[in-house]
Amino acid sequence: MKKIILIATALLLSLTAFAQENKEAKVKVGGFIRNYATYDSRVSYTGPEDFFYYAPKDVSMSGDTDMNAVNSIKFAALTTRLWVTASGFEWNGFKFDSRVEFDFCLGLSNTYSGTASCRFRQGWVRMAKNDWGLTVGQAWHPIAADLAVSVASMNSGTPYHALSRSPQIQWNQSFNEHWSYTIALLSQMQYASAGPFGQVAHYAVWGMIPEAYVGLNYKNGPWLMRLGGDVVSIKPRIDNRTAIGGTGTQKVNERLTTFTTYFYAQYKKDKFAFNTKLHYGQDGSHLMYQGGYGVSGVKADGISYEYTPTRHFTGFASAIYGKTAQIGLLLGYWKNFGTTKALMDDGTGQPVGMYFRHGNGTNDPYNMYQSFRVMPSFFYNLGKFVFALEFELDALQYGDRATINLQKGLCENNLHWVVNPRVVSMVKYTF
Secondary structure, three states: HHHHHHHHHHHHHHHHHHOOOOOOOOEEEEEEEEEEEEEEOOOOEEEHOOOOOOEEEOOOEOOEEOOOOOOOEEEOOOOOOEEEEEEEEEOOOEEEEEEEEEEEOOOOOOOOOOOOOOEEEEEEEEEEEOOOEEEEEEEOOOOOOOOOOOOOOOOOOOOOOOOOOOEEEEEEOOOOOOOOEEEEEOOOOOOOOOOEOOOOOHHHOOOOOOOEEEEEEEEEOOOOEEEEEEEEOOOOOEEEEOOOOOOOOEOOOOOOEEEEEEEEEEEEEOEEEEEEEEEEOOOOOHOOOOEEEEEEEEOOOOOOEEEEEEEEEEEEEEEEEEEEEEEEEEEEEEEEEEEEEOOOOOOOOEEOOHHHHOOOOOOOOOEEEEEEEEEEHHHHHHEEEEEEEEEHHHHHHOOHHHEEEEEEOOOOOOOEEEEEEEEEEEEEEEE
16 A cells, blocks of 8 residues: 555656656547447336436336337437547656547437537546556446447446446556456446435445455456456435435434455457456446345434345356457346345335435335346448447346335345347447
């Protein structure tokens, strides 16, 4: 830790020297124009304009009609992207590079109208020397940095792998040519934990403890492997306010601490690439996983809650083969194991509070039991131009919310599958 502090101090001191140097970094501008067209057979949990696909919604019956069984077709170029990189600057043996990246899918909901505005994705600077490197800024979360190799869809395989870009300080150092380790302290911004006021970064800010990640990395020829763990400590409330922008009349003393651990393996050689990621953890809503947490009791003060997280396993395997014409396949699976403690009864057999990534505090999808995805893909590459066509079969098994097992934190009765066949086409030009 002392060494990391000294390096961070050197980084700050070096910023003053930049103004006195005549050397200039090499600046490059790039990006891509990417257009999507999609077909869905039902209403689902999604991101902007339904293009970031997450999971199909449960059956919603009105008489003999499932109101969520709705066909839809959509077109958009929302994730057209621009980036600027600067590299090549050196000072006293220190090497510096940086990246700023943004796209245009901010400001749109699922209303199919309006104009997308710019969204900040990444903005970091990295200093390196010999066998170490220090990255400061908004960058990929270490658990989310390795995406599925065979996916053209905007979701990149989520929620079967993590997805998050976070403000952070990340330290990487090599032991030798094959082994290295990563330590990161992270905050939350766009990808935030779920809670009583929706998904906002306030819970992490109130927690006063940075998210911490530690990982071990191995690279040898075509192989890359990672093993890591992550701890998050948040405060879902600091007082008895009823809205995130409001104020309360009584302070509360609450905290939820959760962990995530994962294994990643990647193989790339010639025309073939394969990767897989296996994850076990608690909550994980800040990483786009299908986890959450609930109220397990009230503390002695009579107003502060105790919380219990869900436990879940998530994994995917992705492979692609070819050069000009490529075929790929992704398989994903998720299983909910319930909460670590019993949930608190609100007096009607329902939990006092359950908080998941998709929900509004009263309609969170805590009745998700297990899910899978099968996604074959076809790509045709003409240099910087790519055409892709994917078929995505998403299936999620729901239980009956009315008969939730509060001891397990699981909806185990009347289990039923909901399936959404989905077709995605993409045209992309990189410049």
